[in-house]
Amino acid sequence: MKKKLAMILAGVMTLSLLTGCGEKAETGAEDLEVTENAAEESVESEETPLADGGKLSVMMSSGDYGAGMITQALETVAEGMGITLEFEVIPDDQMLTVTNTKLATGNGGDIILHNFGLTDISEKDLASLDGEWVGKITDTTYPLCVGSDGSVLKAPLGGESNMGFIYNKKVLEEAGVSLPIRNYEEFIAACELIKGSGKTPVYISNQETWTAQILLLCSMTSVFDGNPELIHKLTTNQVKPAEIPELVKLFENAISLKDLGYINEDYMSATNDMAFDALANGECAFYAQLDSAYSSLNEFYPDKIGDLGMMYIPLWDNEEDGYVLFGTATNYLSIVGNSENLDLAKAFVNKMVSEDGLKVYYDLIPGSAPYKDLTVELNANAFNREMREYAKTWPSLREFNNALYDGEPALSNFYGAFSERIQGMFSGISVEDTLSEWYKAYYADAAALRMEGF
Amino acid sequence: MNKLENKYYTKWLVLPAFLLFLVFFIIPNLASFVMGFTDWSLFYFDEPRWNGLDNFKRLFSEKNFWICVKNTFYFSVVTVLGKNILGFLMALLVQGEGRYKHFLRAAFFLPITISSLVVAIIFVSIYNPTNGLLNNLLSAVGLGKLGVDWLHTKGVALNAVCVMELWQQVGYTMCICLAGMESVPAEYYEASKIDGAGYWQRVFKVTIPLMVQSLTVSVMLSIISGIKVFAQIYGTTNGGPADSTQVLSTFLYKSFGNGYLGYSSAVGLFMTLLISVLTFTVVIIMRKKEVEM
Numbered sequence: 001m002k003k004k005l006a007m008i009l010a011g012v013m014t015l016s017l018l019t020g021c022g023e024k025a026e027t028g029a030e031d032l033e034v035t036e037n038a039a040e041e042s043v044e045s046e047e048t049p050l051a052d053g054g055k056l057s058v059m060m061s062s063g064d065y066g067a068g069m070i071t072q073a074l075e076t077v078a079e080g081m082g083i084t085l086e087f088e089v090i091p092d093d094q095m096l097t098v099t100n101t102k103l104a105t106g107n108g109g110d111i112i113l114h115n116f117g118l119t120d121i122s123e124k125d126l127a128s129l130d131g132e133w134v135g136k137i138t139d140t141t142y143p144l145c146v147g148s149d150g151s152v153l154k155a156p157l158g159g160e161s162n163m164g165f166i167y168n169k170k171v172l173e174e175a176g177v178s179l180p181i182r183n184y185e186e187f188i189a190a191c192e193l194i195k196g197s198g199k200t201p202v203y204i205s206n207q208e209t210w211t212a213q214i215l216l217l218c219s220m221t222s223v224f225d226g227n228p229e230l231i232h233k234l235t236t237n238q239v240k241p242a243e244i245p246e247l248v249k250l251f252e253n254a255i256s257l258k259d260l261g262y263i264n265e266d267y268m269s270a271t272n273d274m275a276f277d278a279l280a281n282g283e284c285a286f287y288a289q290l291d292s293a294y295s296s297l298n299e300f301y302p303d304k305i306g307d308l309g310m311m312y313i314p315l316w317d318n319e320e321d322g323y324v325l326f327g328t329a330t331n332y333l334s335i336v337g338n339s340e341n342l343d344l345a346k347a348f349v350n351k352m353v354s355e356d357g358l359k360v361y362y363d364l365i366p367g368s369a370p371y372k373d374l375t376v377e378l379n380a381n382a383f384n385r386e387m388r389e390y391a392k393t394w395p396s397l398r399e400f401n402n403a404l405y406d407g408e409p410a411l412s413n414f415y416g417a418f419s420e421r422i423q424g425m426f427s428g429i430s431v432e433d434t435l436s437e438w439y440k441a442y443y444a445d446a447a448a449l450r451m452e453g454f
Numbered sequence: 455m456n457k458l459e460n461k462y463y464t465k466w467l468v469l470p471a472f473l474l475f476l477v478f479f480i481i482p483n484l485a486s487f488v489m490g491f492t493d494w495s496l497f498y499f500d501e502p503r504w505n506g507l508d509n510f511k512r513l514f515s516e517k518n519f520w521i522c523v524k525n526t527f528y529f530s531v532v533t534v535l536g537k538n539i540l541g542f543l544m545a546l547l548v549q550g551e552g553r554y555k556h557f558l559r560a561a562f563f564l565p566i567t568i569s570s571l572v573v574a575i576i577f578v579s580i581y582n583p584t585n586g587l588l589n590n591l592l593s594a595v596g597l598g599k600l601g602v603d604w605l606h607t608k609g610v611a612l613n614a615v616c617v618m619e620l621w622q623q624v625g626y627t628m629c630i631c632l633a634g635m636e637s638v639p640a641e642y643y644e645a646s647k648i649d650g651a652g653y654w655q656r657v658f659k660v661t662i663p664l665m666v667q668s669l670t671v672s673v674m675l676s677i678i679s680g681i682k683v684f685a686q687i688y689g690t691t692n693g694g695p696a697d698s699t700q701v702l703s704t705f706l707y708k709s710f711g712n713g714y715l716g717y718s719s720a721v722g723l724f725m726t727l728l729i730s731v732l733t734f735t736v737v738i739i740m741r742k743k744e745v746e747m
Contacts, residue, residue, distance in 0.1 A: 093692075093711065094711065096711065096713075097496075097710065097711040097713070100496040100499075100713060101496070104496065104499045122496070122499070206606075206695075207606065207694075266583055266584065266603060268603055268606035268607070268695050269582075269583050269584075269603045269605065269606040417712070423694070423695075423696070424695075424696035424697065427606075427608070427694065427695040427696035427698075428608065428695075428696060429696050440516075444512075444712070444714065444717075445712070447493075448493065448495040448497050448498075448713060448714055449497050450497075450498065
């Protein structure tokens with residue numbers, strides 16, 4: 001008996017060890033087999049390389065590295081200059097810490113590809129950038145590239161992102177829902193129809209910390225926009241988010257989607273990939289995302305991409321509060337101030353954000369480039385085009401923490417791990433507690449930044 | 455060798471190890487202790503300011519911190535008990551001579567050789583609610599209704615991580631227990647057999663009392679690893695859902711990630727104190743129970 005029991009236990013432990021190895025990863029090697037298209041040829045056929053030979057290190061997050069297209073664009077341009085790039089990939093949730101630690105200890109390498117605000121990372125450790133491209137940065141993105149002394153420290157590369165609902169046209173059509181949907185009441189009515197047709201109205205992928213927040217990023221800027229008194233009170237700690245009724249109502253509207261049963265049952269463990277799958281295969285109607293999702297959807301569901309569109313997120317009660325979210329550039333290139341290859345790094349960044357470099361990038365990753373007055377036409381995706389149409393009748397605003405209030409990104413220090421707060425709200429934390437936790441988080445940031453009033 | 459050389463001979467031999475210990479343990483810990491009383495952050499990396507007990511006031515007033523303390527204790531208690539009870543029982547199974555003894559010992563010990571993060575990845579796939587092994591297995595035997603989202607359901611997630619930890623670590627405890635059992639002289643068993651003691655009587659009256667020293671070590675190591683748990687949580691739930699599985703180490707990691715270096719030092723200081731107090735208490739209690747062989 002004893003021997004048998006021991007054998008069984010040994011067998012179970014050995015088998016358990018092996019079970020995990022057979023699972024097919026949802027995203028894996030196949031993700032890295034990125035499309036090989038005309039982009040590679042582009043730079044090779046360009047004019048004489050600016051630099052010949054040399055090696056540069058590029059630090060980037062696993063999210064940016066993941067699909068392989070950004071690295072492909074960077075490498076294509078680098079190859080044209082005879083430069084070899086070495087990528088240092090940092091897990092998404094460690095990127096800010098590692099970047100700041102490396103900068104503080106003088107080990108930042110050469111180039112950083114990131115999407116941090118200049119209040120998040122140490123300005124003094126970044127090299128100032130200059131080039132013809134500086135004058136072409138859009139007015140939306142430019143203020144976020146400039147340091148406190150007026151020098152440009154970030155070269156915007158990725159497209160100015162639209163955020164909103166990606167929707168499945170066929171699902172809406174089958175449920176009898178027609179667009180435009182202009183406010184929360186109409187949206188709830190649409191969700192009811194979709195639910196009645198047996199499909200999930202809104203997909204939430206709450207395992208990913210950052211996705212559910214898009215619902216509110218796309219609907220809460222109007223609370224602050226045009227309200228300088230509120231901005232002043234918030235930034236001087238005279239008012240807390242929970243004391244702003246319009247904000248509380250928006251949060252309640254967002255969580256009502258869960259309370260009314262309009263979201264997927266496995267929302268806590270669902271991932272972004274699962275959401276894409278459900279959306280493309282017509283199992284759900286809406287999923288809040290960035291327009292950059294177009295590239296992945298087009299790659300993995302090429303025959304379904306035509307069924308998908310993008311719209312704003314109408315969680316506001318009054319349609320006068322509505323807007324279309326046009327964000328700033330999705331990623332930027334910065335050069336480490338004490339880089340041993342400063343000149344080469346600057347030459348590379350200048351080439352990357354030149355029209356030729358941007359062409360390479362946007363051929364691979366279509367989007368709305370953060371540059372104006374370009375002489376070449378860059379590849380924008382269908383989602384961007386649809387959002388631009390909505391922006392003809394609705395105002396366009398940025399997410400609350402990047403929006404300019406009287407020309408200043410006054411709430412840039414008030415993000416307060418917002419994504420985690422919204423993830424928590426969908427996992428069962430009340431609106432009141434969610435707003436309170438958000439306040440505590442940004443309070444801690446503001447105190448660490450030694451801001452007045454905190 | 456003169457008298458003076460003889461006196462310092464052993465100390466010179468210790469010096470290299472002591473220097474390493476000083477540079478990589480004592481000095482960083484002392485620095486961390488001091489920093490725990492400053493507002494040092496990545497935002498003002500070069501200008502830390504003394505802020506007295508503010509970090510500790512903030513720490514003790516944070517709701518999440520107390521959730522972390524509760525979770526850390528829960529994880530420690532469950533895993534300390536589980537590891538030691540199961541480890542002891544498994545040691546009993548593989549103790550003594552037997553044809554497959556070495557294979558079984560190796561099989562039980564095998565999981566400990568894998569990195570905790572790798573184990574976490576394996577269990578994330580086993581616990582996957584839609585196509586994971588566990589839910590599929592439950593469905594296959596007609597218990598599909600018991601299937602849940604193991605790592606993302608409040609009240610279940612932490613237990614699921616405890617099970618994973620037990621699966622990986624129980625072989626290690628088994629080894630410690632086995633070493634203790636093997637050190638018990640065979641005459642004691644022979645004498646108790648002659649006196650008519652049954653198998654379980656021999657276990658409780660001979661084996662356990664004579665191997666308390668090994669159990670003390672095992673319990674102490676389990677407590678330390680339980681309180682320091684990080685990779686298991688980080689690799690599976692990352693503290694979610696909604697901080698319900700957050701433990702002290704992930705809390706510290708998160709506050710460090712936010713750039714609050716002084717505050718993180720305060721959290722680290724609290725953890726060190728907690729581990730020290732608990733470990734010493736347990737060691738003192740267990741020592742009293744040890745039986746001189």
